[in-house]
Amino acid sequence: MKSLKFYPILIPLILSKRKTVTWRLFDDKNLKEGDIVNFINTKTLGKFAKAELTNIKIKKFKELTEDDWNGHEKYNSNKTMYKKYTEYYKKPINGETELKIISFRLITS
Numbered sequence: 001m002k003s004l005k006f007y008p009i010l011i012p013l014i015l016s017k018r019k020t021v022t023w024r025l026f027d028d029k030n031l032k033e034g035d036i037v038n039f040i041n042t043k044t045l046g047k048f049a050k051a052e053l054t055n056i057k058i059k060k061f062k063e064l065t066e067d068d069w070n071g072h073e074k075y076n077s078n079k080t081m082y083k084k085y086t087e088y089y090k091k092p093i094n095g096e097t098e099l100k101i102i103s104f105r106l107i108t109s
Contacts, residue, residue: 004022004029008041024100035052049108054104060097062096
């Protein structure tokens with residue numbers, strides 16, 4: 001079964017269903033709509049939920065619309081956002097970088 005890792009700070013947002021979207025770059029898992037995935041805590045590597053991927057869109061960061069932010073945590077600025085994703089992925093991220101916007105529905109927690 002496929003899995004997605006999340007930093008511990010995001011887990012309460014996911015479990016409370018305030019976070020229903022994740023953005024992923026450089027998808028090496030070939031994530032698709034309808035996939036059932038385990039959600040993993042990056043710190044403990046333990047599973048904290050299972051979810052169904054309900055919608056996937058591919059865009060560049062510079063093409064994001066207000067609608068793409070629904071269900072996702074916000075950043076103070078694009079500069080802050082690019083810095084955070086550069087830290088996550090250990091690669092330079094900018095407006096030209098492609099991302100997958102993945103909506104999900106919790107099945108278990």
